[in-house]
Amino acid sequence: MRFVGVKWRSSILFRVMMTTFFLSIILISLVGSILFIQISNGIIREKTTESVSEAQSLYDYSQGQLDATLYLPSLKLPKVVAKILQASDLAIPTTPREVVLLGSPRVHQTNDKFNGSSGGLDQSSIPQDLRKKTRKSGVAQWVRGTVTFSDGQKKSAIIVGNSIEIPSQLPYELYYVFLLTEQQTIVNFIGQLLILAGFLLIIMIGGVSWYVIRQVINPVRDAAEIAEQLTAGDLNRRMQVIGQDEMARLAISFNEMAVSMQQQISRLENLSRLQQRFVSDVSHELRTPLTTIRMASEVIAESKEKMEPAAARSAELLQSQIARFESLLTDLLEVSRFDASASILELRETDLKTLVNQTIDQLQLSDHEQIRTDFPEEPVFASVDPRRIERVLRNLISNAIDHSEGKTIEITIRQSLREVSVGVRDHGIGFTERESERLFDRFWRADPSRSRLRGGTGLGLSISLDDAKLHQGTLKAWGVPDKGANFVLTVPKAPGIPIEGQPISANPNDESSTTFLMFDEDDI
């Protein structure tokens, strides 16, 4: 049944075939039944007319014979009655018939002296209704019914009855029973013929509709197939245009759509290629002069001692601003690489504990900035791009230091079976809910008046988020004004497996995450 349901929904051919099939069965059986009833009625009617007139002449003859016993003494009544009851005597050989002679019932008297029947026919087979009608009217009455023989056989028949007078006897009724055996055979045969014809018709209608539907469906199927191939990236596929009918029009518009799609895609591809090209050109063109400037500034800075104080300070400023310019350029290029989807992950099995420690070392922090670390004892390996993850960590940690107001920063690493989280928590100025919405925007700063302690470019968090996404990971932030902030980076341990949960929740007050955590640690 499920197969039928699926087919019904997925295939027009199947649906139309099924509908055609059932509708034609209903129609054909209706027409067949009407035909069958008409034909069989016709046959029976003819037989009835024939039987009634035959019965009439037999009756006349029998009455004549009985009347003759009155003036022809040689004719003995019992013999005549016996002769009447020999049905075959006057029979046309092809029409089988039986005779029943019954005395009309009388109150307080028995009247069955001459009762009898031919061929072992059960006398009670004659319906009482017919007998009543026969007794009342004076003319022949008939009915269709079933008669029973002494051997138990039942047969369909036309029973024609009339009153008959037996001399010096009470009234009798004479019934002729015309068996419908032959007619039944004919009717059965016609019925079988009709059923056979019906079957053949249904099959032929099925075949024709299958053929016709296929003519309509095949181009649609082709179109679907080609659309699938187009979707899969084979942009050169087209439909065949045959003739000038509706299907040809479908094919033509389909192909036009494919062409326009291909043009759009190649235009976009071109744009993206141009963009990447532009990025790499800008990269080269800006970097070469910047290298020269940087070297020049270093050479100048080396002879600072020999300069006047103003010139020496200028040399220092030149140096630091070149460094800032450089990191801005690097970040901008990184951003445009992300925008052009030209970023590539260079994955490597990395111990995140080592990576975090390295990052902290490289920040070369002064003493008052306290960092507390909370790492699991076992190594925390994950397949990541160490350059990118280090960049994210550097960003998060230096952001935390900038906003911690000298309070302790906690760095936590937790792992589950599939993912690793690094949390960076500070207890500094934090941020409001509204600020949190813009946190990852480019060049956005929480408070423009705050000094740029570490000379961030304003692109750090945006790039970090892109880096996390490139790893199919997440970067989540939580913050409350004056209570601090918490940033949690979560990446999958193996590439291509999207993360399912976070070993560390972004909200440090989230109790449920703690239980989740403990569960995971037990699990490992």
Add this chain to the structure above:
Amino acid sequence: MTLIMVVDDDQDLAEMLGIVLNGSGFEVDLVNAGDQVMTIFNAHQPDLVLLDVMLPGLSGIEVCKLIREKSMVPIVMLTAKGDSYDVVSGLEAGADDYMVKPFNPSELVARIKVRLRRSGVESSTTLRIGDIVIDQVAHTIIRNGKTIPLTRLEFDLLVALAKEPGRVFTRDALLSEVWGYQHADDTRLVNVHVQRLRAKVEEDVDNPQVVLTVRGIGYKAGTSQA
């Protein structure tokens, strides 16, 4: 005096490089176009080549291949792109190291000094790795009496491995030992050069006996089969 050939089409950068390198006690040859490199190289025989990847005439990668056909001189590429493709194709063409613009001049000088360092000088012992004999004084390696020519970097790499036969070197360890990097995770340098080295010293590159890979960690020296 040590002679360094600087190949860069940007005249100002080349001049600046000249000033910085002069200040560090090197002599400098400035070349502006790729197609002039070989003439000057043959005439002056520099001790090290600083080569820009993007050059008019002949690309830096082509120049690199041309130099490698003739000489084992150390080559440091200068690239404006950190893109993987440029770096890897430069290294495969035979460059020993690369610097991404804009670089720190003191770091450049430090790297140049590492590349010019005579690694085997302090030791006169003969080392063995696989079926190869390393003569640190003569700066040659010999297999079955035949000398195999190596670049200085490849020689350093082989010596670093051979000096501590039991030790498994991580790529980071090799980077700091051979290239003088402090914090770097550019394993492409190691991977590409191990491939180049194997192409020269292994009898069957697909089944290395001299430089063995330790899966997931790094490399180690093959045991002597003598």
